[in-house]
Amino acid sequence: MLTDALKDSISIEETLVKCDSMTLSSAPPLRRGSTPLPIKHQLRREEAVHDDCDWTSGLAGPSPPPISFSLVKDETITSVVEGRPPSEGPFRIALLGQNGVGKSCLAIALAGDLDRTASVDSEGEGYVHTVTVDDEDCTILIYDNWRQDLSDLQCEVCVLVFSVTDRRSFHRTAQLRLLLRETQPQTPIILVGNKSDLVRSREVSTQEALTSASLFDCLYVEMSASLDHRTAELLEYAVRLARGLSPVPPGACGHDMAGGRESITHRAKRFLTSLVPRYPRERERDGGKFFRQKSRSCHDLGAL
Numbered sequence: 319m320l321t322d323a324l325k326d327s328i329s330i331e332e333t334l335v336k337c338d339s340m341t342l343s344s345a346p347p348l349r350r351g352s353t354p355l356p357i358k359h360q361l362r363r364e365e366a367v368h369d370d371c372d373w374t375s376g377l378a379g380p381s382p383p384p385i386s387f388s389l390v391k392d393e394t395i396t397s398v399v400e401g402r403p404p405s406e407g408p409f410r411i412a413l414l415g416q417n418g419v420g421k422s423c424l425a426i427a428l429a430g431d432l433d434r435t436a437s438v439d440s441e442g443e444g445y446v447h448t449v450t451v452d453d454e455d456c457t458i459l460i461y462d463n464w465r466q467d468l469s470d471l472q473c474e475v476c477v478l479v480f481s482v483t484d485r486r487s488f489h490r491t492a493q494l495r496l497l498l499r500e501t502q503p504q505t506p507i508i509l510v511g512n513k514s515d516l517v518r519s520r521e522v523s524t525q526e527a528l529t530s531a532s533l534f535d536c537l538y539v540e541m542s543a544s545l546d547h548r549t550a551e552l553l554e555y556a557v558r559l560a561r562g563l564s565p566v567p568p569g570a571c572g573h574d575m576a577g578g579r580e581s582i583t584h585r586a587k588r589f590l591t592s593l594v595p596r597y598p599r600e601r602e603r604d605g606g607k608f609f610r611q612k613s614r615s616c617h618d619l620g621a622l
C-alpha cells in the first residue's frame with residue numbers, strides 16, 4: 319500500500335516538473351498583475367523596439383513591420399489628425415513703439431495668452447499662435463521686442479503702437495512710419511492707439527490719430543490691451559493685411575472709427591451737427607434766422 323502511495327506521489331511530482339519545464343521552454347512566463355512591465359513595453363506601442371525575442375511574439379504571430387518616424391511639426395500633426403489642411407503662414411507681426419506704450423501687453427493679448435497658453439517660437443523671440451480668420455486657419459508670430467536695426471526687420475505686418483495718454487509716443491510712431499516707408503515700403507502698417515481706457519489722461523484725440531493715419535495711408539485702431547478691448551479686431555485686420563487682402567471684409571463698410579475709418583452714420587451726424595448751431599444761445603443770437611432761412615428755401619421757392 320505504502321509503496322503504491324509513494325509511487326503515486328512520485329509520478330505527480332514528475333508531472334509537475336514536466337509542466338514547469340514546458341512552461342519555461344515554450345510559453346511566455348506568466349506575469350503577475352502587480353509586476354511592472356519591462357521598460358520597452360512601458361514605451362508607447364509605436365516607439366517600442368520590435369524584435370524576435372519579444373515576449374509577446376509567440377502569442378501575437380508574426381511581428382508587425384517596424385513603424386518609421388519622421389520629424390514633423392506638431393501643428394501639421396494636429397491638422398492632419400483633425401482632417402484639416404495645414405494652416406497657412408506663419409505671418410510675422412512686429413509691434414514697434416516707444417517704451418511703456420503697452421507692446422508686451424498687446425503681444426500677450428494678441429497671442430491669446432491671457433490664460434498663459436501661447437508659446438515662444440523656436441528662437442525664443444515671439445509668441446506663436448494659431449488663429450482662424452475668415453474661416454481659415456493661420457499661424458502668426460508676434461514680435462514685441464525688436465531691438466535691431468529697422469532695416470533688418472522682416473515681417474508681414476508692422477503695428478506701430480503709441481499710448482493715447484502720451485503725446486511723445488504718438489510723435490515717435492510718426493518717425494517710425496517715415497523710417498519704415500524708407501526701408502520697407504511694401505509692408506502694411508497699422509497704427510494703434512493703446513490705453514484707450516485711460517480716458518481722463520488722454521493726450522491724443524481719436525480725430526488727430528485718424529488724420530495722421532490717413533496721411534500715411536494706414537489703418538488706425540484705438541484699443542486697450544489690458545482690457546483686451548478690440549484686440550480681436552486688430553488681429554483680424556493684421557491677418558487680412560498679411561494675406562494681401564483688404565483689412566475689412568467686403569460688405570462690412572461703415573465700421574467705426576476705432577476700426578480705422580469713420581462710419582457713414584458718424585460722418586452724416588457730424589455733417590448735420592456742423593449745419594445746426596449746437597447751443598440754444600447760439601440759436602437765440604441768430605434770432606432763429608438760421609431756421610427761417612432754411613425754411614424759406616424749402617417751402618417758399620419764390621424767395622430764392
Ligand SMILES: Nc1nc2c(ncn2[C@@H]2O[C@H](COP(=O)(O)OP(=O)(O)OP(=O)(O)O)[C@@H](O)[C@H]2O)c(=O)[nH]1
Binds near residue numbers: 419420421541545
Ligand atoms: N491702463 C492701461 N495700461 C496699460 C495698457 N497696456 C499696457 N498698460 C500698462 O503699461 C505699462 C507698460 O506696458 P508694457 O506692455 O510693458 O509696455 P512696453 O511697450 O512693452 O514697454 P517696454 O517693454 O519698456 O518697451 C504696464 O504697466 C502695463 O500694465 C492699457 O491698455 N491700459
